[in-house]
Amino acid sequence: ENYHEVLAENRKLYNEVQDLKGNIRVYCRIRPFLPGQSQKHSTVEFVGDDGDLIVSNPLKPGKESRKHFKFNKVFGQATSQEEVFIDTQPLIRSVLDGYNVCIFAYGQTGSGKTYTMSGPSLSSNSDWGVNYRALHDLFHISQSRRTSIVYEVGVQMVEIYNEQVRDLLSSTGPQKRLGIWNITQPNGLSVPDASMYSVNSMTDVLELMHIGLTNRATSATALNERSSRSHSVLSIHVRGTDLKTNSLLRGCLHLVDLAGSERVDRSEATGDRLKEAQHINKSLSALGDVIFALAQKSAHVPYRNSKLTQLLQSSLGGQAKTLMFVQLNPDVASYSETISALKFAERVSGVELGAARSNK
Ligand code: ADP
Secondary structure (H helix, E strand, O other): OOHHHHHHHHHHHHHHHHHHOOEEEEEEEEOOOOOOOOOOOEOEEEEOOOOEEEEOOOOOOOHHHOEEEEOOEEEOOOOOHHHHHHOOHHHHHHHHHOOEEEEEEEOOOOOOHHHHHOOOOOOOHHHOOHHHHHHHHHHHHHHHOOOOEEEEEEEEEEEEEOOEEEEOOOOOOHHHHHOEOOOOOOOOOOOOOOOOEEEOOHHHHHHHHHHHHHHHHHOOOOHHHHHOOOEEEEEEEEEEEEOOOOOEEEEEEEEEEOOOOOOOOOOOOOHHHHHHHHHHHHHHHHHHHHHHHHHOOOOOOOHHHOHHHHHOHHHOOOOOEEEEEEEEOOEHHHHHHHHHHHHHHHHHOOOEOOHHHHHO
16 A cells, blocks of 8 residues: 555544544434334434434424434434444544444344344345444454554453343354464453454354354343343454564454343333343443443442443543444334433433543
């Protein structure tokens, strides 16, 4: 590559990184109506280019139900996976410069969290969600820098269900040929017990993901049920060695598909279902509280209130960068869940996190 092009690219990236450091960004994504779903009653009234969103209840027209929100971006129903990724890429690239990054998908079950993070299936690259695109991008860039920095990439996959962390890559089996990544304390590693595998290519990644997803499925009686009630965390650890100075840099990317944010009707839920609902509620509010405390510059940030925030502690606050996708199902039946997800996102949005705030 031409030297000046590389320089210009680096400068552009640098500026983007400066802009993102220490802030939480919120992107709202509205999923399309599904085949067979009536499109008559959409809650989405207006999507603006500058992150404005107006939602209302078409069955109860009037000022009461009409609400205006503003986020860093709003992706309408026609937005492709690629378009979403283009706006996510600068964060992901900064991992290779030694930053810790967290990307969450928040929303009720069926609002498109898994679609955004993983995609509908692994069969077609054009459908790939953020996590596969991120890994692809990381490999691509690390290749292009290989004459100055040599990167190693390690992957972990865990699930948090009822406040218990489960290693999805722990089992023996075909993945052993990938080898365990032999480093003691990568930056941001907060799951010391979870297996980590070094990956060199998308083939390795796809193989590992397949194993992780299979492990997730085998423990669940009904996969969809269970997966909507657990958080899944894919952690990508990057270690770079500068060939000239021999210095090390470490970065980490957590990609989190959160449990469904829907309220469970307390009068109907009993037993396991109620317990699950309480755990989800607790961990999602703990996440909101941590981000809020960071924004308020509180002396005490309540990381210890949930497994999720404990796990991600080193990647929330400080120099870390956070992005939350708030996912919406546009159907009128989801109106109240939509409003509550948007309110959660609004509470955590537009606020600055951690030590880097003086840069802005
Ligand atoms: P969640 O993870 O929030 O429960 P899913 O990602 O499983 O939701 O999405 C629910 C359904 O909607 C799936 O059938 C998914 O393929 C579809 N879907 C979600 N987002 C999109 C989108 N942007 N384009 C097309 N289909 C989508």
